[in-house]
Every structure is written in structure tokens, then in C-alpha cells.
Amino acid sequence: MRILKNGPARVACLAGLAGIGAAPLPAQAVGADQLTLFGVFDTFATRLHADGLAPVVRLDASGLLASRIGLRGREELGGGWRSNFLLEAGLDGDVGAQPDGNRLFNRQAWVSLAGAPGEVRLGRQNTPQFYMNGKFDAFTSATQASGWNNLFGAPPRLDNAIGYLSPSWGGWTVQALAGRGATGGAAPSAELAANQSTHLAVEAVGEGWYWGANYQLVKNASLPYSARRDSTGGSWDAGHGWTLFGAAGRETRSDASQHIQLYSLSLRYRGAGPYSVSVGWAGLRDHLSGAGHGNADQLGALYLYLLSTRTTLYGALARLNQQGRRNSFALVGAAVVAPAAQLRSPQPGGDLQGLQLGILHTF
Numbered sequence: 142m143r144i145l146k147n148g149p150a151r152v153a154c155l156a157g158l159a160g161i162g163a164a165p166l167p168a169q170a171v172g173a174d175q176l177t178l179f180g181v182f183d184t185f186a187t188r189l190h191a192d193g194l195a196p197v198v199r200l201d202a203s204g205l206l207a208s209r210i211g212l213r214g215r216e217e218l219g220g221g222w223r224s225n226f227l228l229e230a231g232l233d234g235d236v237g238a239q240p241d242g243n244r245l246f247n248r249q250a251w252v253s254l255a256g257a258p259g260e261v262r263l264g265r266q267n268t269p270q271f272y273m274n275g276k277f278d279a280f281t282s283a284t285q286a287s288g289w290n291n292l293f294g295a296p297p298r299l300d301n302a303i304g305y306l307s308p309s310w311g312g313w314t315v316q317a318l319a320g321r322g323a324t325g326g327a328a329p330s331a332e333l334a335a336n337q338s339t340h341l342a343v344e345a346v347g348e349g350w351y352w353g354a355n356y357q358l359v360k361n362a363s364l365p366y367s368a369r370r371d372s373t374g375g376s377w378d379a380g381h382g383w384t385l386f387g388a389a390g391r392e393t394r395s396d397a398s399q400h401i402q403l404y405s406l407s408l409r410y411r412g413a414g415p416y417s418v419s420v421g422w423a424g425l426r427d428h429l430s431g432a433g434h435g436n437a438d439q440l441g442a443l444y445l446y447l448l449s450t451r452t453t454l455y456g457a458l459a460r461l462n463q464q465g466r467r468n469s470f471a472l473v474g475a476a477v478v479a480p481a482a483q484l485r486s487p488q489p490g491g492d493l494q495g496l497q498l499g500i501l502h503t504f
């Protein structure tokens with residue numbers, strides 16, 4: 142990690158993984174500034190098998206965390222106010238290419254003003270659901286093992302967005318995000334009301350527990366429907382290294398072409414050593430029938446071993462069972478795998494199996 146600054150500063154390396162608000166920074170004099178270069182490199186070997194296709198063995202990127210290079214800046218303005226900015230460019234470490242051909246800073250690109258009333262951000266931003274996903278299951282909504290990540294279609298980012306993050310009120314926080322533009326990695330679109338997205342979230346944290354809920358409504362001028370998603374989830378520290386996670390979600394479309402519910406339960410054990418083990422289940426229940434519809438269930442397991450505070454080895458196993466006439470799902474990781482690289486079964490009700498062995502390094 143490289144820091145260019147005027148005035149004293151300290152930066153924790155893990156703060157670079159979660160965004161500018163992830164870890165508090167010490168107070169600085171008015172006009173003092175700080176510029177931080179940070180990065181994540183995550184590459185893994187995988188074996189994938191989908192019913193009806195031959196097994197695939199390959200290298201891929203972004204299994205546990207999305208690989209990226211970023212710049213984070215901050216200036217103290219005085220009176221408790223500060224300005225911030227964040228630029229994050231995704232990276233496919235297996236081939237050294239950009240994962241998004243539409244944008245240089247495809248992950249985030251925003252500027253903000255923050256103070257005691259909260260923070261207002263302008264630009265391309267992560268959605269509240271994206272942040273919550275990592276708190277809803279034991280896999281942090283990453284690796285092929287996370288059924289919540291594989292089965293829930295909430296967009297992770299929004300263009301042309303205005304976001305508000307509240308301060309903590311006794312452990313409670315609120316987040317709101319609205320924008321007119323593309324979501325996820327789609328090509329940039331016009332700032333029209335027909336391309337409008339609205340996101341509202343509330344979270345609470347207490348001693349040994351977490352709870353969150355999110356609502357989002359996404360419109361796209363190129364689609365004949367709007368998509369609504371609701372979710373809630375949390376975690377409970379059961380002691381002796383055990384943490385239990387649970388979540389539930391719903392996705393519907395205004396043209397009645399989709400109506401699903403999703404449930405997830407997972408468990409993590411962190412031992413006295415530098416390792417953790419997670420297991421979990423996720424189930425999708427489809428309330429419609431016909432072509433492309435059907436239920437799905439996934440079982441997953443994840444093992445992490447920390448070689449240091451910046452380097453982690455991981456292994457994951459996943460089995461995804463699709464039922465009825467459904468064959469739409471793929472086993473993905475922390476970042477959205479390019480459509481051409483996603484392995485889906487050509488058979489209605491086809492199953493998927495995956496194995497990952499990877500290494501993650503941060504700076």
C-alpha cells in the first residue's frame with residue numbers, strides 16, 4: 142500500500158477491501174490530505190461440471206474478493222467536515238485484462254462530502270444490497286460455495302447515483318441510493334426516468350449480532366418490466382468460534398414473469414489458529430411454472446487459511462441442483478464472471494458442481 146499525504150495518517154490494509162467508510166481514520170488538520178493506492182489480487186484454479194457438458198478445468202479471477210486496483214482520497218475541511226473520493230478498476234488477474242470493456246473504473250467512481258449528519262456520495266457506487274450480501278452468509282457472498290450469491294440477482298452497482306449514508310444512531314444506520322443509468326456491468330445508458338433505480342436499507346449492530354434489510358426497485362428502458370427485490374438477513378455470534386448466518390429474499394417483476402423467494406442458512410467456525418471453515422445451504426422457490434422456471438438448492442463449503450494479514454489461501458466446494466425446467470444458474474465468485482465464461486447446463490433441471498483452489502493478496 143502506498144500513501145501520498147500532507148499531514149499524519151494511518152491506513153489499515155483491510156479498509157481497502159470494503160470502501161472508504163470501512164475503517165475510521167484519525168483527525169487531521171484543516172487542508173491536510175491523503176491519497177491511498179490499494180489493490181486486491183485474487184486468482185484461482187477451478188474444476189466445473191454442468192450436466193450435459195464435459196468438465197472444464199481452468200484458471201479464473203476474483204473468487205474470494207474481486208481483484209482490483211484503486212485510489213482513495215480524503216481532505217479534512219474543518220468543523221468536522223471532509224471530502225472523499227474513490228476510484229476502483231477491476232482486474233482479471235488470470236489474463237491481466239479489464240473485466241468490463243465499458244468502463245475504466247468499473248467498480249466505483251464517486252466523490253463525497255461527509256460530516257456529522259452523514260455522507261452524500263455522487264457517482265458510480267456499490268448498492269446497499271451489495272454491502273449487505275457480505276454480511277448475510279458465512280461465505281461473505283463470495284466463492285462458488287455461496288448459494289446466496291449464485292441465486293440472488295440483485296445488481297451490485299449503479300451509475301449516475303446519489304447516495305446517502307447516515308451516521309450510527311445507537312448501532313442503527315440508514316442508507317439510500319437513487320440513480321438513472323445502467324446497473325452492474327451493463328453498457329452506460331441514458332439518464333432517463335425509464336432507467337431509474339431506487340435502493341433503501343436499514344442496518345443494526347449489537348454485541349454479537351447483526352441485522353439488515355434492503356428494498357430496491359430497478360427500471361430499464363430496454364426491458365418491458367421493472368424488477369423489485371426485498372431482502373433481510375443477519376448473523377449471531379454463538380460463542381466458541383461459531384457464527385450463524387441467515388437470510389431471506391424475494392424477487393418479482395411488474396409483468397409477472399418472475400416471482401421467486403430465496404432462503405439461506407450457513408455456519409462459520411473460526412479456530413484459535415489462522416483458519417476458518419464455513420458450510421451452508423441456499424434454496425430458491427419459484428412460484429411460476431413453464432420454460433425456464435423451477436426450484437433450486439445449493440450446498441457449499443469453504444476453507445480459509447491466513448498466511449499473513451494480507452495473503453490468504455482458500456478452497457471451496459459447491460453443488461447446485463436445479464429442478465423443473467430451470468437451467469439459468471452458474472457457479473460464480475466474488476466478481477461477476479463474464480457471460481462467455483459462465484458454465485450453465487444445457488439441460489432443464491441440470492446440476493452444477495464446482496471446486497476452487499485460490500490465493501488472495503491485498504496491499
